[in-house]
Amino acid sequence: MIKLCANFLGTSEKFAGALFEFLVLALYATDMRILAIETSCDETSFSLVQVTQMHADATRIKADKEGKYILPIVTVEKNLVASQIKLHAPFGGVVPTLAKREHIKNLPILWRQMQKIKEVKNKEIDLLAVTVGPGLEPALWTGIQFAQEIHETYFKKSIPLVGANHLEGHLYSFLLAEKTEFPIFPSSRTKFTTGGSNFQFSIKSETQNLKKEKTTNHLFPMISLIVSGGHTILGVLHSLTKYEKLGETVDDAVGESFDKVARLLGLPYPGGALIEQLAQEGNKEAIQFPRPMIHQKNYNFSYAGLKTAVLYYLRSQGVNVDNYSPSAVFKKKKIPIQLQKDISASFQEAAFAPLVAKVARAAQEYQAQTVCVGGGVAANKKLSELLQVALPQATVIVPPLMYCQDNAAMIALAAGIRHQSSQNMYPLQADGTMNL
Numbered sequence: 001m002i003k004l005c006a007n008f009l010g011t012s013e014k015f016a017g018a019l020f021e022f023l024v025l026a027l028y029a030t031d032m033r034i035l036a037i038e039t040s041c042d043e044t045s046f047s048l049v050q051v052t053q054m055h056a057d058a059t060r061i062k063a064d065k066e067g068k069y070i071l072p073i074v075t076v077e078k079n080l081v082a083s084q085i086k087l088h089a090p091f092g093g094v095v096p097t098l099a100k101r102e103h104i105k106n107l108p109i110l111w112r113q114m115q116k117i118k119e120v121k122n123k124e125i126d127l128l129a130v131t132v133g134p135g136l137e138p139a140l141w142t143g144i145q146f147a148q149e150i151h152e153t154y155f156k157k158s159i160p161l162v163g164a165n166h167l168e169g170h171l172y173s174f175l176l177a178e179k180t181e182f183p184i185f186p187s188s189r190t191k192f193t194t195g196g197s198n199f200q201f202s203i204k205s206e207t208q209n210l211k212k213e214k215t216t217n218h219l220f221p222m223i224s225l226i227v228s229g230g231h232t233i234l235g236v237l238h239s240l241t242k243y244e245k246l247g248e249t250v251d252d253a254v255g256e257s258f259d260k261v262a263r264l265l266g267l268p269y270p271g272g273a274l275i276e277q278l279a280q281e282g283n284k285e286a287i288q289f290p291r292p293m294i295h296q297k298n299y300n301f302s303y304a305g306l307k308t309a310v311l312y313y314l315r316s317q318g319v320n321v322d323n324y325s326p327s328a329v330f331k332k333k334k335i336p337i338q339l340q341k342d343i344s345a346s347f348q349e350a351a352f353a354p355l356v357a358k359v360a361r362a363a364q365e366y367q368a369q370t371v372c373v374g375g376g377v378a379a380n381k382k383l384s385e386l387l388q389v390a391l392p393q394a395t396v397i398v399p400p401l402m403y404c405q406d407n408a409a410m411i412a413l414a415a416g417i418r419h420q421s422s423q424n425m426y427p428l429q430a431d432g433t434m435n436l
């Protein structure tokens with residue numbers, strides 16, 4: 001079609017492609033402002049997000065044999081997060097009853113701040129969304145009940161109230177990444193440029209050797225890795241609205257193993273960032289920890305055995321460690337700082353090796369040139385570095401730290417994409433074990 005347009009207009013295919021893209025946006029774009037609530041664990045979050053989404057029939061317009069995809073244009077107008085880390089730190093993990101209590105206290109406070117925003121004050125909202133799972137059910141219910149309350153008393157039920165899948169939020173968090181470009185018209189070299197919390201649509205011209213066309217990165221299929229304290233999931237997005245789960249952890253999540261190893265090393269909760277910091281000065285080859293399931297042909301993971309291996313290694317070094325409780329370390333012998341660093345580096349290398357290996361294999365199997373990483377562990381820079389080394393021709397997308405952690409902006413995206421594509425919505429009922 002682009003070639004025909006170029007011949008008709010008497011111009012280049014590059015210009016015709018850009019013009020066609022502009023017309024598609026003008027004809028098919030629909031603006032939606034979404035107010036979202038997130039309370040699945042220990043962060044209370046409100047977010048106001050504007051999404052310029054494509055109609056369902058516009059998302060699969062073909063530009064050539066490789067296909068063409070249009071991403072929603074996203075503007076995060078407000079994102080508020082109240083963290084409970086200090087409250088839960090003495091317990092070495094999240095206490096559900098305390099999390100519920102804090103959500104009940106924080107939700108009205110954040111809501112009062114949101115009401116100061118002009119669009120919320122004027123009730124210029126198209127969709128109200130709330131996380132319904134997975135997560136801690138007592139915490140989930142606080143968000144659901146608060147959403148129902150403001151839906152009835154403030155919005156007078158004038159807009160839809162929908163449930164959102166927390167994991168789909170992480171799945172779509174790549175839309176919140178900064179400085180990422182995707183060719184959306186391969187033949188015309190038109191690009192979509194993301195810009196963090198404020199997305200912009202831009203057209204960029206390129207002079208490129210046509211022989212390199214096969215190495216050009218395309219958005220879909222996209223390999224998606226969700227790594228957090230509660231989940232380790234590998235999937236593939238065939239389009240913005242169609243995804244497939246390939247595998248997941250069979251026991252502990254990778255983030256959970258980081259926290260438990262941190263406890264063994266006497267580090268405060270949450271310990272993932274501290275392990276990453278110590279690992280930078282440690283020897284990753286000092287200790288040969290196991291790399292569970294790395295050679296299995298499936299896409300599943302396992303981390304229970306790895307953290308146990310760290311436990312046994314510490315005992316072999318004369319450290320009296322009985323369990324993973326915060327007070328179990330340093331009873332008889334303090335761990336030397338260099339040993340802490342070497343264990344951190346060796347453990348991190350062993351934990352990430354199966355993730356990188358299976359992401360690389362999935363990218364090869366599905367011929368994907370884009371990898372997105374979401375969830376709290378995605379904030380670990382070493383993981384993205386290892387992925388980029390393993391996939392030098394691919395684009396590895398990681399959202400900013402604030403969007404790796406739990407937040408309502410990603411919940412707004414998940415709800416908005418599902419709602420606009422006419423998919424079945426999730427019921428307003430807490431489901432702690434919900435999956436993709």
